[in-house]
Amino acid sequence: MMDADTCIYELNAIRETIGKIIIGKERAIRLSLTCLLANGHLLIEDVPGVGKTTLAHSLARVLGLEYQRIQFTSDLLPADILGVNVYDRETGSFHFHPGPVFSQLILADEINRATPKTQSALLEAMEEQQVSIEGITHVLPSPFFVIATQNPLEQAGTFPLPESQLDRFILRISLGYPDAESERALLLGQDRRELLKELDPVTSPERIRAMQAQVGHIQCSSALIDYIQQLIQWTRNGQYQQGLSPRAGLALLRSGRAWALLDGRDYVLPEDIQAVLPSLTGHRLVHQNHSVMTAEEQAREIIDSVPIP
Amino acid sequence: MSNRDPSNNLDTLPLNRSAVLWIILSQILIVIPHSTHLPNWAFGLSLGLMILAGWLRWTDRPLPPRGLLGVAAITGGIACFLYFGTLNGRDPGVTLLSMMLGLKLLEMRRLRDAMLVVFLGYFLIITQFLYSQHMLLILYLIMASLAVTIGLISLNDVRDSLKLSSKAKLAASLLLQSLPFMLLLFILFPRIHGPLWGIPTQDGQARSGLSDSMEPGQFSNLIRSDEPAFRAVFDGAPPVEELRYWRGPVLWQFDGRRWTSRPPAPLEANGIEGLGPIETYRLILEPSNKPWVLALDIPGAAPGELRMTGDFQLIAAQPIKEVTEFELSAYTKYRIGKELNQEERRLGLQLPQSTAPRARALARSWRDQSSNNVDIVNKALRYFRQQPFVYTLSPPLMRQDPVDQFLFESQRGFCEHYAGSFVFLMRAAGVPARVVTGYLGGEYNPIAQYLLIRQSDAHAWAEVWLDGDGWVRVDPTAAVAPERVERGIGSSLSGSDQLPLLLRNRYGHSFINRARMMWDSVDYYWNYWVLAFGPERQQALMRELGLGNLNWRGMIITLLVSSGLIILIYTLVFVLRERRPILDPIKRQYVRFLKKLVRAGIMVNQSEGPSDLLKRLEKDYPDIAIEAREIIQRYIDLRYKKPANNMKKISQFNVLISKFKTKRS
Incomplete structure (x- = not known):
């Protein structure tokens, strides 16, 4: 068990360190950490070259996590991710050869380019925290944090993730282009790859597990539960193709708690819920009339329609 | 099943202590204002019984046995019958009710008894209005109904879980919710002429500074009440102070002591000739139990419901027993009386046998020295002015020969003395004259813009017949105390004359004066909008509301429909409020x-x-x-x-x- 102050101190150190690599993306970094603390998985949707991989990589380094990158392609097979049983001549038996999924932090790059079969293999592993191959269950390491990236859906030759699969990622963020100042700093600074190599871990997997446990102790009053319930209820009013699921509600609560912890508080405010709401609803809610709205605009609409009880 | 459990039956539950005490307190509050009209023994008895009940309950002592109470009730009923001679009517009814309520408090054991007491309490509140409808009393009774309602709420709060403040709040909101019904009933309930239920208004309420006779020297004290007599609202500016003469009974006959009016005489045609513009005004009369309508001298014409006598006095068909409003008009410059008929000449010169020899002698000397009647009048006024006459409200009693005694010995008196002796002197000198009583003056209230005439403004003056000019008003009091006419009674008295404080300060402290004016305005509006709201005003309001000429049946239907609407609105509000989530x-x-x-x-x-x-x-x-x-x-x-x-x-x-x-x- 870790006391709250140490926890907050370490989280701040993590944010600062990553902030040196990914310039001008504090909110994205914070949301990524929220996702990690909430014991969920992160989906980053953006055009290539804005630093998705760098973010994932630096997170892995700073958190001291074992890191694997899986490049998803249309010919990638489930076994390429999960691992295979290989026959060992010397012992005369099959021996499990773990795939890249047996890692603490996985970057599933361009997940929407793989076939649905391969996609679901990863998503099931994410959900179950374990892999079953030929009747034998292999437990995945802990913490287990998947960062999947995907290019915006317009691009050809992709298999967009269905809604049910998207729901497995508790948050979806996009990095976007850096602002002018950050971009200048980026151009003037050192090569990011070089910087990454120099990064030292600020924390350890054990401590991350402790922090994840700490999230469960963040105070959540009944007034706040009412607020979450009313927000979710509002998305089920027929305006969207489908409203938020109970799983999404639980995710909202968890990520709100994690956000509050990152803010150094031991209780959740409506503001925390409002802060994570865009990343939570962006990939879950589709307007009935397919109106094009950014995740922020959509979340604003919900927030403005539901008075805080 | 559960009905068999005795603890579930409200009627067998013990009454909670705070409810009982509140009910007793509220009954005491209700019975207190009845002290003004209940017989003293009855009031004392019922108040005593209530206090006894309160004490027994407070100290948790047992209540007296039923049989004793039964005997007491029968005794009380008999006492009431013996006192009034009947058990019918307002006074015996209220007396009986108050006493029985006191007894009932002593046997208030079960919920049923308590409910009965509460509702009798509400009823006893209503009976107050049979005696007085004064605004302050109504404020008091609203407080009393609040207290009864708190008692009723405590009674239903079986577990005694509410704090007093929340009970009071609830009671107040209940009373407020009944307000629309009250207004509706006030406006729409069919109204009849005359006081409520034809119950005669008794003297307690009708105090007038006027009567139909006057006896100077007989009373050493004049009514000094500052009760309002009536109010007048002029369409234009009110007349100047010297012209504010309000005409009451005209007195002709004198027996040496007492002036009385003559038998009713018909009004001569074209008796009134206006010499100036006609002024219109609204007169709001307080109840006087007399039919006199105190019109500004001289009334232009008698409106439909009134009659004008041969003495130019306005008379209503019935004695005025409630606040009543009249639309009147007046000429302040006028000539009245075309010709003096035989009867009037005889009455106008009538003198009692062998009284006041000195006065007769004086009058005769004026007669001999004067060429015409105007001269005689002036001589008399000069006499009053030059002799050391004093205007006072407490003159010495004059038992022997009041006229001579006043004119030559005491020389102290008020308007009656001056008017009476002046008319005597005129008659003795051969000038037909008569005494006119009424009111003089009136205080202008700048806030509500009306003239207020009080009982203490009662006055008497004289009218003399001058050929060619008709009856001419002469006010001998003005010769002695001109300020009485110009500035009212408060300024014409010396310090020794005790007037009520508020009257004395009439021209003094401006703050008190203003507060007094404000208060009287409130009283005026209360009178005008509430008490004077009679059948005519009701009909006028109906027409303004577009309801046309509603008969009583139509009114009752409108009343029921609008009450139903209010109940519907209440229900909707309550239902919606129930639905609304309760805020933390x-x-x-x-x-x-x-x-x-x-x-x-x-x-x-x-x-x-x-x-x-x-x-x-x-x-x-x-x-x-x-x-x-x-x-x-x-x-x-x-x-x-x-x-x-x-x-x-x-x-x-x-x-x-x-x-x-x-x-x-």
């Missing part, structure tokens, strides 16, 4: 805080969380943020931090919000 007390206080911000011109968004609001305040309204920070942080603590809140923290939070003030920029 902390949140309710926070909303109060937000409203204060809105009043200070700060936009508030219901979707904005408290810490975001604080950040915004710190950025845009740094001066407000200092105070707001404490409130917002406490709100966050109470609502989001610890699930267990203690009452002390909540009340501190409430206090902070109550204190919170924003300066409008």
Whole structure:
């Protein structure tokens, strides 16, 4: 068990360190950490070259996590991710050869380019925290944090993730282009790859597990539960193709708690819920009339329609 | 099944102590104003019984046995019958009711008894209106009904769980909810002429400064009541002070002591000739139990419901027993009386046999020295002016020969003495004359713009017949005390004459004076809008509301329909309120805080969380943020931090919000 102050101190150190690599993306970094603390998985949707991989990589380094990158392609097979049983001549038996999924932090790059079969293999592993191959269950390491990236859906030759699969990622963020100042700093600074190599871990997997446990102790009053319930209820009013699921509600609560912890508080405010709401609803809610709205605009609409009880 | 359990039957439950005590207290409050008209023994008895009941209950002593109470009730009924000679009518009824209520309190054991007492209490409140409808009394009775209602609520609060303040709040809101029904009944309930239920108004209420006879020297004290006699609202400016003569009974016959009026005489045709513009005004008469309508001298014409006598006095068909309003007109410059008929000449010169020899001698000497009647009048006025006459409200009694005694010995008196002796002198000198009684003056109320005439403004003056000019008003009092005419009675008295404080200060302290004017305006509006709201006004209001000429049947139907509508609205409001979620007390206080911000011109968004609001305040309204920070942080603590809140923290939070003030920029 870790006391709250140490926890907050370490989280701040993590944010600062990553902030040196990914310039001008504090909110994205914070949301990524929220996702990690909430014991969920992160989906980053953006055009290539804005630093998705760098973010994932630096997170892995700073958190001291074992890191694997899986490049998803249309010919990638489930076994390429999960691992295979290989026959060992010397012992005369099959021996499990773990795939890249047996890692603490996985970057599933361009997940929407793989076939649905391969996609679901990863998503099931994410959900179950374990892999079953030929009747034998292999437990995945802990913490287990998947960062999947995907290019915006317009691009050809992709298999967009269905809604049910998207729901497995508790948050979806996009990095976007850096602002002018950050971009200048980026151009003037050192090569990011070089910087990454120099990064030292600020924390350890054990401590991350402790922090994840700490999230469960963040105070959540009944007034706040009412607020979450009313927000979710509002998305089920027929305006969207489908409203938020109970799983999404639980995710909202968890990520709100994690956000509050990152803010150094031991209780959740409506503001925390409002802060994570865009990343939570962006990939879950589709307007009935397919109106094009950014995740922020959509979340604003919900927030403005539901008075805080 | 559960009905068999005796504890479930409300009627067998013991009454809760606070309910019993409240009911007893409220009954005492109700019976107190009845002290003015109940026979003393009956009032004392019922008040005593109530206090006894209160004491027994307070000290938890047993109530007296039933049999004893039964005997007491029969005795009380017999006493009442013996006192009044009947058990019918207003006074015996109210007396009996008050006594029985006192007895009932002594046998209030079960819920049924208590309910009966509560409803009898409400009824006893109503019976007050059979005696007086004064505004202050009504305020008092509203308080009394609040007390009874609190008793009723306590009675139903079987577990005695409500605090007094919440009971009072509930009672007040119940009374407020009944307000629309009260207004509806007031406006729409069919009205009849005359006092409620034809119960005669008794003398207690009808005090007049006037009577149909006068006896100077007989009474050493004049009515000095500052009760209002009537009020007049002029369409234009009110007449100047010297012309504010309000005409009452005209007195002709004198027997040496007493002046009385003549038998009713018909009005001569074209008797009134206006010499100036006609003035119209509204007269709002207080009940006097007399049919006299005190019109401004001289009335232009008698409106439909009134009759004008041969003495130019306006008379109503019935004695005035409630506040009544008349539309009148008057000429302040006029000539009255075309010709003096035989009867009037005889009465106008009538003198009693062998009284006041000195006065007769004096009059005769004036007669001999004068060439015409105007000269005689002037001589008489000069006499009053030059001799050391004193205007006083407490002259010595004059038993022997009041006229001579007053004119030559005491020379102290008030208007009656002056008017009476003046007319005597005129008649003795051969000039037909008569005494006119009425009121003089009136105080202008600048707030509500009316003239107020009090009982103490009662006055008597004279009219003499001058050929060619008709009956001419002569006020001998003016010769002695001109300020009585010009500025009213309060200024014409010396210090020794005791007048009620408010009258004495009439021209004194402006603050008291203004407060007095305000109070009288309130009284005026009460009279005008509530008490004088008779059948005609009701019909006029109906026409204005577009309901046309409603008969009583139509009114009852309208009444029922609108009552139904009000009940419907209430039901809707209650149903909607039930549906609305009940706000958490902390949140309710926070909303109060937000409203204060809105009043200070700060936009508030219901979707904005408290810490975001604080950040915004710190950025845009740094001066407000200092105070707001404490409130917002406490709100966050109470609502989001610890699930267990203690009452002390909540009340501190409430206090902070109550204190919170924003300066409008």
